[in-house]
Structure formats: structure tokens, C-alpha cells
Amino acid sequence: MQELTNLKQNPKARRDYSERDIELSGKPEENPLNKELSPHPLHIRITLGSAGSIQLVLIIRYFEQIKCATAWPQLSISNNTNHQGDTNFVQHLLRHLFANDLGNEILIPGIQYDLQNKDLTPEECIQYLESKDFGKAYCWLQSICSIPTVHSSMLYKHELNLNKSMRETIARITRRWNSWLNLSQQIRGLTNKDIDLYALKENVYPAALSCSLVQWTAITLEEFLAQNSDVLNISPDDKGITYNSYRAVIVRGSAKMECFIRIPSNYPLEMPLWILSVHWNGRRTSQNNAAIKMMEYWTNSLQPQQLEANYRILYAQLFRTIYSFDIFLETEGSMQTTIEYTKEKPYISAFAKRCRLRLHKKGFRTRIQTIRT
16 A cells, blocks of 8 residues: 555655556466465464474474464474474374374364354365375364364264363373474484494393394385285274385394384384295295294294383394394204204293204204114
8 A cells, every 4th residue: 555655645656656656567376275274373382302402392382263272383493303204293292192183174063064164164264284294183283272073973072171081182292292203313323333232121141142133224114015924914094004114234243134124103002013924045934944933933023012111122122132032043053964043042031942842853863863873
């Protein structure tokens, strides 16, 4: 309006104004969603983590037009630490706090009618919020903001005890954040091979590990799914679980083991899954070798309650895998014509029955041959 007033008062500026108007007319029109779905100018920032290190920042916004709140997680890194790929997990930190609350719907009473009046669909609304990095409208977030929600079963919920709800939700987010932070530190340690497998409660065996980890790299989920194993199980899509996959290589002498690891986005609700493949006198997997199948079970059966507080699940799983690989080589190698690996590891309960039985059969056959001679 000020420019139009100046134009009337100064006719000489008419030509400049018309040229500028032509330039503006060539620009695309503003998206109407920017007006209909604009957040309140004030927002809330919740920061989790100690100062001077990596922190989790939750940005909570409120949208007056659709009467709901959204949360968007971000990383705040104060140093030059490499955190590439960490954002993949961060975006899923809030998706698995409560069952069936993935943020894929806006469960606000009357939201369908409000969006219809604005010529919008719920899908367009959700897609717009994600494209603008506004986050998702989780039900737990509406509860701590005292916004009523309604589930698909038409169950109405309105949280009135905000103090209790807020404390429980923040506690869940904090526990999940600490678990993720511990996991990301383990992944970086494995990638750089800067690990200590002997500072574990799981390490209760006197003999040292003979195999060594030589590689830990990220792979695609397709490469992981190309492996065949009885332990492989894909969760349904409606759970909203995504996966990060890795490949580890363990070597001892001429033998090599490939480990394919799948880490779910809902960790620690679901543990990392290992699939093993041994390359030594041929390729051996759980599909063609009972020992490999038992090794996979022993690695994947490890649970957090078996470890101390602040446990490192990946390190403990790696220790089990390497130790069982040592036993496998020493047991199977003793039956070869040329002995490459001498027996160093004591038997463990998971393998004692099978290993001792095979050795007993070998000794029995030797005694029979001696008698016949």
C-alpha cells in the first residue's frame, strides 16, 4: 500500500513499478497450504543431553487451524564428531514410544470436517507437515498438550493429569535417546575397529579370542535380505519399523566369516539380528550346517538383562560370535587331515553336547580301525 501511495504521488515511478510488477507476475503463486497450515509463531524447544556433547532437540509447534501439535527431532552437535547416518535413527526416535502411535494419522476429533472446509485431505495435510519439517502429530504429544484425541476404534481420550503424563513421556524419550546414543557409539567404534570386547560381563571365558574383526561397513537392506537364514523375520509394514544393515568380516588364518547385521529402528524393543556365513573349505550357512545354525541362535539369543547396566549389546553379540567361531574352527579343524587350528577354547554349554559327541565318534572310529588292524 505504501508503494501504491508513492506511485500516485510520483508519476515518474510508474514505469519502474510496472516493470517490477511484470517480474512478480512471472513468479509462481504461493502455496495455499502455507496459509492454511501455518504454525503459531511461538514454539517449544526441549533439549535432552548434557552440554558439550551431542544433544536431542525436540521442536513442538501448534497449528491453530487444525488444532493439533507436532514434534520434530533434531541433533545438536557441539563438536566435530562424525555422525553421518545418525539422522536415520533420530527421525524414528519418537515413532515407537507407544504402541500403534506412528504419527501417520491426525487423530483429532472433527479434523476431517475442518480439512474438508479447507478443501484438503488428511493425506495432503500430513505430507505438507513432513515436507516443511514440522514433524508428526503423535497421540502422546496431544496428551501432554491437553488436546483430546480419538482412535480408529472411536475411543475418545483426553488427558487431564498433565504433570504425570509429561513426566512419563519425557522419561520414555530419555530412555530411548540414551539407548540410541549408546548404540550409535558402538557402531562408530566397530566401524573404526576401536572396541574393547573384554570389558563385558559376558566375557566369562578364560581363553582369549583368536579371531579378529577386520571390517565393519554399512550395506543396503537388499544385500541383507539376500542372505538365507531360519532366523530371518521381516516385521509387517504396519509397525513402521525400518532397518539399518551392516556387514562384518571376522578372520582367523585361512578361514573367514561374514556377519550380516540388521538393526531395527525400534531398538531396544527389538534386538539386532545376526546372520552368519563361514567361508572355509566351502561356504557354510545355517541352511547347510547345523553348527552355524547353533552359532546364530547363540548370538541372537542374547538379551539385555544378561548384561550389566549401560550394556553394549553389539559388542556382546560380537564377542559371542567370535568365540563360537573359534570353537567351530578348532572342533572342525581337528577332524581335517592337516590340522590348522589347535584346540584352545574350553567347551561352552551351547556347543558342548554337539562338539563332544563328534569328537567321541571320531575317537570311536579310530579305536575300531586300530582293532581291525
